[in-house]
Amino acid sequence: MKQTLNREWLLGLALSAATVPTGSADLTTTISSAANWGTWEGFGVSLAWWAKAFGTRSDLADIFFSTEWTTYNGQSIPGMGLTIARYNAGACSWKTVNGSAMVVSPDMIASRQMESYWVDWFNSSPSSSSWSWSVDENQRNMLSMAKARGANIFELFSNSPPWWMCLNHNPSGSDDGSSDNLQSWNYDQHAVYLATIAEYAANNWGVSFQSVEAFNEPSSDWWNGKTGTQEGCHFNFSTQATVIGDLRTELNNRGLSSTLISASDENTYDLAISTWNNLGNTATSNVGRINVHGYQYSGGRRDTLYSLASGAGKRLWNSEYGESDATGESLVTNLLLDFRWLHPTAWVYWQAIDGSGWGLIDGDNDNVSLGAISQKYFALSQFTRHIRPGMRILDGGSDYTVAAYDSTAQKLVIVAANWGAAQYLNFELSDFSSPGVSGAVVPRWITQVGTGDQYSSHNDTYISGTKFWSYFPTGAVQTFEVSKVVLLLWTEDRYDPSGFRLDSDKG
């Protein structure tokens, strides 16, 4: 039933063949107009450590959260245009409370100690002296700068409950790493902590959190207070289920019934599947969105997790991804796998600034020093600057291609990578009712993983009939924007924007 009425008519507009470069295509992928893998919510980043260190730097806010070009170390950098920020509710404080004080792992890294707003257990009222709303100013400042530059989805997340809710008073985890560390009499207090911050942020920061996540990799067994380098806490399934119920109640009690609970930010796709299958119906009914981290890289059953999420009617985010491969190759590989098999509606990088290859900009959050922009920054920008919120994610037709469609602008975005020998990649658009205008330019941007091009742009590629092609060096990631592509949405009784009534569309 695909509409083809206007294809011949459009091809009649083809410009002279002289404007169309010739070339052989070594691989062809056909972009499917049929699949709908969700409406894109955005790309984002978690704040926490890097924003605690660099939260006063407006140039960094421009680089990560705007699409403007910013000068960094003498180089003009395209803004990444991230629209999601995950704000970390801290677990550390240094106040001695009735003779008790936080226990700190000997290996703790100071820049990863995020300060808690709730400093003792005497009073749950946010206006009481048990709360200190002035801490964590830098992370809050970056949150606010992100919003000012267009970020519009915010998540509140926790790595550990505040130290005084923990059995060993250590916010890096239990003494063996694999046991729960939240005191059972504080299950509800952890929920009160997060719900109170969400309410306070709405009333005082102008930030409305779309979602609240109470756990970070809760099934993992490395949250060990004796050796930990960061905040963390194990939660078993039944504890997670209890806290999710408490969190729903506490959010509702504060007028935040539309704030989603996201869960459970497990480390791998396979752990997320296991947790979802073990939380129980009451808890899963209170989960508004499934979050998962991408640390299984090329492994794991992304497809199974997607089936579970879509079967349950839940959206799915890759809420945390990171690695030490500064070349960008791992990131592009795994992001393409996510688009193809996980079908998340958002994708969130871990630390924008970090060392050892983890940062998009190399930097040291402890001595607050910045280094070079990573090649990974440009590789990720090939996606973030073009696949924008509101676009519909399509089936790119191959494991090296992602496609997204902007129905308002009638624009098709294609991002593809070539891991083989240098070759032409051919993009077939015959599945669309209008595959763009033959002869029209297809702007392209290119980054080479490792070294080479850094988001350089070219206007040298043209639609030829129903397809276009481009030369890809090994390790090249390219983005294309094709204008005047029409994707018919069969169920919505659409009209052809050129004015033709597409009656056959209604059959």
Ligand SMILES: *[C@@H]1O[C@H](CO)[C@@H](O)[C@H](O)[C@H]1NC(C)=O
């Ligand atoms: C503080 O410690 C004292 C003495 O141990 C105890 O009597 C009191 O109940 C404690 N207060 C709170 C709020 O825990």
Ligand SMILES: *[C@@H]1O[C@H](CO)[C@@H](O)[C@H](O)[C@H]1NC(C)=O
């Ligand atoms: C989960 O934790 C709770 C409370 O800490 C405990 O009572 C329960 O036995 C644990 N369940 C499992 C399966 O370990």
Ligand SMILES: *[C@@H]1O[C@H](CO)[C@@H](O)[C@H](O)[C@H]1NC(C)=O
């Ligand atoms: C501070 O950061 C710089 C640059 O990353 C690094 O060379 C240096 O060793 C760091 N100094 C300390 C004390 O960590």
Ligand SMILES: *[C@@H]1O[C@H](CO)[C@@H](O)[C@H](O)[C@H]1NC(C)=O
């Ligand atoms: C490509 O064409 C567009 C539209 O005319 C223009 O804005 C852009 O600067 C051009 N890019 C290059 C690299 O020439």
